Amino acid sequence: AEALAAERLLSGIRVLISAGPTREPIDPVRFIGNRSSGKMGYALAAAARNAGAEVTLVSGPVALDAPAGVETVRVETAAEMHAAVMARTGGADIYIGTAAVADYTPGRVADTKIKKHGEQLELTLIRTPDILRSVAALADRPFVVGFAAETGEVETYARAKLEAKGADMVAANEVGSGAPGGFERDENALFVCWRGGECHLPLASKTEIARRLIRLIADRYYAENT
Ligand code: CTP
Numbered sequence: 001a002e003a004l005a006a007e008r009l010l011s012g013i014r015v016l017i018s019a020g021p022t023r024e025p026i027d028p029v030r031f032i033g034n035r036s037s038g039k040m041g042y043a044l045a046a047a048a049r050n051a052g053a054e055v056t057l058v059s060g061p062v063a064l065d066a067p068a069g070v071e072t073v074r075v076e077t078a079a080e081m082h083a084a085v086m087a088r089t090g091g092a093d094i095y096i097g098t099a100a101v102a103d104y105t106p107g108r109v110a111d112t113k114i115k116k117h118g119e120q121l122e123l124t125l126i127r128t129p130d131i132l133r134s135v136a137a138l139a140d141r142p143f144v145v146g147f148a149a150e151t152g153e154v155e156t157y158a159r160a161k162l163e164a165k166g167a168d169m170v171a172a173n174e175v176g177s178g179a180p181g182g183f184e185r186d187e188n189a190l191f192v193c194w195r196g197g198e199c200h201l202p203l204a205s206k207t208e209i210a211r212r213l214i215r216l217i218a219d220r221y222y223a224e225n226t
């Protein structure tokens, strides 16, 4: 009975998800990247699809196959991800930003490979557009869920991000040495907060965490849209 209920939880709902890292080119052969595997976003896309949603996944470069039944759009840079997401927010009911978007990108991309010269090399980096904030700022916006990769005071930072970005919900997990889940891991534990409450999703496989988070998102989405 539970499986049947989960199957219908998001039927008719359009879910847009960003996932993976971005790559910011320095020259034709080099880039600035990060350790995001994309696993959480891909697991959420599959979980939302299993819940009956129509899912679009905008993905940075990852070593994962596109989930069956999910429209997957591949991008590379933060600017490309921003454009791909903004072009698809129109029909979306829920936006989930799991991507580890580069905060800064090289101010200019060298058009030939940078040669090794002195003892130091300086790169000037400029801020990238904040995709989550842009989606949350839309007049006719979807229900917006952000992710926060934090170390230390996770709950405080997650609440601060909820407010700063104007999101409806933020899910945070501790990353870095000693933390139980996060980048490049198959398990995850999340602290999830929204304006009226919060909850802990204890350590579980990313597949299971995704299933629980989709449930929670559906609950909050319907609470605010009925
Ligand atoms: N995010 C985004 N666009 C960016 C940077 C971040 O959409 N240019 C989104 C991420 O996908 C995530 C959320 O914002 O859902 C939080 O990302 P995070 O890196 O934790 O927050 P930042 O605002 O970038 O702050 P900082 O890295 O300084 O903690």
Ligand code: CA
Residues within 6 Å of the ligand: 101, 102, 103
């Ligand atoms: Ca960031």
